[in-house]
Amino acid sequence: MPTFVYMTRCDGCGHCVDICPSDIMHIDKKYRRAVNIEPNMCWECYSCVKACPQNAIDVRGYADFAPLGHSVRVLREEEKGTIAWKIKFRDGREKNFLSPITTKPWGKAIPELAKLPVPTKEDHDGDYLCFEPAAFNQDEGMHTLATNGLKFKEGVYY
């Protein structure tokens, strides 16, 4: 089941709006707080739940596999590089998880793919590249953003 926002806890910052891949988190015009405008289209990816700095978003569970009485809550702390989950079952069992979300500081180790060496002939004859570029099925040349007249719009920084 989809996400919902505790409007009393929400401060209308918009992080969930930015990050929702389904574009269904909007800011309610009257209360200036976040709201899920189309629960049917929710992917339940938990992106908004993790991104909310106030932890104001929660997810309802489907009644057939997550009956009432359970709790699934997540705390994403990107300054520490960790994400923690706390799962409570109906019979009282509790599971706590703690995992890293990145192993290097944010923004520091982005590989510069353009500077990597061009594949050699041996690479092209090898397992990975032997079907390229014929397998792209692009007889008139490689499609790029530029050839299609598109521009890459800057989005959320990862």
Place this chain on the structure above:
Amino acid sequence: MYGFVIFVATTVIMIFNPPVEGDDMLPQLWHIGAIMLAIGSWWFWLFIRVDVAAEGNKWYNIEPMDLFSLSLMATSAFALLWSYAGGWILFALFIASSTILFGGVLWSKFAHMFFKPAAAYNKRMIKADGSNENLPQPADRQNPADRDRHSMELLKDAPLDMGLGIKRDAPRHY
């Protein structure tokens, strides 16, 4: 906000305990509060509101949600006008606008004046009684119980402060 507090507090005090002749402090505080309130509310309406990423309404586009902002602006403006010019009409307008301000709590954003402190108090309560509304405890990477967990050894050589990822940008991309 502080202007509002000063304004309301001095209003209440002066109603129930009118200042004696020659005692100027309370009326001056009232005026200071009203001026702060007027500057703040009008500044918001004319400059900040048009910038808000979600809607960015122009100052002349009025919506039902603007009940709070407009009645706040009207209250402070009429308070200062009545104080300066006197007369029953301005006083009546002042009373009317402040009635709309407080009476419209159920229908306007002014309700958040009550929600926000309640939510803040609720946050303190859940921290105090340990439940944290079922949220996990914040991670402590220096605590061996957290540091040596399965898969956390990937962070063994990482600095304690990893910087900001998605929080680095203000959410303006919508």
